[in-house]
Amino acid sequence: MSLVVMKFGGSSVADADKMRLVANKIVTKKKDGNNVVVVVSAPGDTTDDLIKMADKVNPTPPEREMDLLLSTGEIMSIALLAMTLDAMGEKVVSLTGPQAGIISDENHRRSKIKKISPQKILNLLNKEHIVIVAGFQAQNPNGDIATLGRGGSDLTAVALAATLKADACEIYSDVEGVFTTDPRIVKEAQKMDFLSYDEMLEMACSGAQVLQSRSVEVAKKFGVIINARGTFSDDVGTIIAGEEIIKKLSGRKKMEAFLVSGVTFDKNQVKFTIVDLPDIPGVAAKIFSNLAKINVNVDMIIQSAAVDKKNDISFTVTKGDMKKTRVELDTIASEFGATRVECDEKVSKVSVIGVGMRSNPGIAAQSFDILAKNGINIEMISTSDIKISCIVDEVDAMKAVEALHKGFKLAKKS
């Protein structure tokens, strides 16, 4: 008998009607002859509501207590979904992260899964139960609850699929799959049938919110084939797998033709520039190691050529990290005698992604050409072998996405 892991996001279990719709999908999967393990997130806005409650009593709550508080959202979901399935006459048991044998490291808030002891789940599957597991949570070596960071339920699903050697790992959300770009922005955006892990990782890091990055990394590491699909749709969704498997599934020809698979954008960017830093060794290292110490994730970095033994360093961070970055940079700037620190919130990152770029070096030039022809100025550029990202003025961002999407012929033929 084959085993399917199905994961449903918070909007899929936000109320009793949606819960029943999800339960129906689970029952159908079971009736099709599969063992089913289900992973669910907290219902609707529960996690945000809990964070607000915490903020009222303590603006900097201990992480251990915050994890314990947040874990209640997913526990509500699993209990309610199990009750819904029971009402339909199904044999079902819900398990918290610790009960499911999910063990994390000692960190809180962004804990990593160290191990899964699947015996309890396997016993329940043997007794023909549907098993519902709380996403996002684990037990750490101290016996405390730890959470796996935003989107951690995806990670729970992929890690369970890897441990249980599941035949499929289906991640359901309110979108039908992964699109060539955001369909809310560009109405010609197409759902992709196949996408490689590397492309998905670049998409996720570049603002496409379909799957949590770490879950894709784990899927890649253990070869878990992910099927991202819509809860409220019957579409087959997008298959995310290794390049070889995708070539097999999709036909080699199609893969080669697919130079660019998607265009993403990210408005959650701030550009910092430190002007007139002395051009001596160790300055850049000092800046970025200090930012790493205060947990600021730096994205694109550009250092200008030195003029008069001085140069400028620009980089981007997310808006949430803006304040603490500013404080840190002001200290560093005065320490090294830089002229000033500039901060530009009105920027967006636009990225072109595709494994086809590896063997087609012309894609970067083509991207810049498309943007230039549309009168869009590029402020910063960074490239990897499957991604080209440009920082542009935020007023140009949507125009840039549409132009690139059209220029690389990703639009639906309608």
Added chain:
Amino acid sequence: MSLVVMKFGGSSVADADKMRLVANKIVTKKKDGNNVVVVVSAPGDTTDDLIKMADKVNPTPPEREMDLLLSTGEIMSIALLAMTLDAMGEKVVSLTGPQAGIISDENHRRSKIKKISPQKILNLLNKEHIVIVAGFQAQNPNGDIATLGRGGSDLTAVALAATLKADACEIYSDVEGVFTTDPRIVKEAQKMDFLSYDEMLEMACSGAQVLQSRSVEVAKKFGVIINARGTFSDDVGTIIAGEEIIKKLSGRKKMEAFLVSGVTFDKNQVKFTIVDLPDIPGVAAKIFSNLAKINVNVDMIIQSAAVDKKNDISFTVTKGDMKKTRVELDTIASEFGATRVECDEKVSKVSVIGVGMRSNPGIAAQSFDILAKNGINIEMISTSDIKISCIVDEVDAMKAVEALHKGFKLAKKS
């Protein structure tokens, strides 16, 4: 160093302001030189809200899943209270029932505590932490969450006080202690300074909602002295202990003078009468064993003297059990050829309670006399050695409580 267990009910932790008030009480207790273990219930109406959510997906949810769902309310409370204390600079750790080592039997919804392994709590107290424990929940032998029934947090507090050999067990709620009768009904009602376990048990069973009955039973068994007091008051509250200790604490003279300690009432009563049952052995046994099988708790029972080899049996149940009692009685009545089943919802139980009755047999007569003089008809009577209960028409209930409260001189001298 002495150890105090403090328990706070749901209305005491209903919002951030109340949470801070509770936290201040805890900090004061700690600063007075005590080790402190705190037990909390779910905030405000959380438990009722969770029950409503469950009802929307399954009117008869599996008890295991219901317990898991309900356990989230207390987990929210402990995490938020720990955060509040952390914000005040206190060393504090919160523990779920399972983390606190509270082990239950295999039942759900009204599970019993089998054992508490206090090592984790003791370690934390040794490190000078305030320990916050989730009330109402335990881990059963299958590793599942089990809950301890309505008011179960009181039981958690008393069981912890017994296990940890605490010097005090303080149960805080929104009333200042145990009153001679409900102060919302009779404004002359007085807070009692002392009350024996047996009196408290009779009070609890007769409608006074201050403490859960089972927690008082456990306190009696292990000699835990309970101090019932108000969260929003500085009054010393009511001490509930064994009669010998109360005599010592209050002075023997006062104890002897205290014939009647309280008057309670319970509107949640339904009177059933099966008319013209055959007067043959085993009929009553059959009725009450059948009702026990469907979990109906029968309270007062009266069997009339047989006339023409037929008699009537009357008894009371709570309103929640009315429907299933009705169905069961109709079956039994037709089986035994009884004339009919009567059901009267418009009754209340009024009780007079006091250990002084043991040596003063005149209290019953005095009670009936007081009610008669006030023109109140008594429909049923039951007595124990410290309680006299009468079923009266519900329209007379408040008048009966006032008359008895006044007649036994319980009123405040103002």
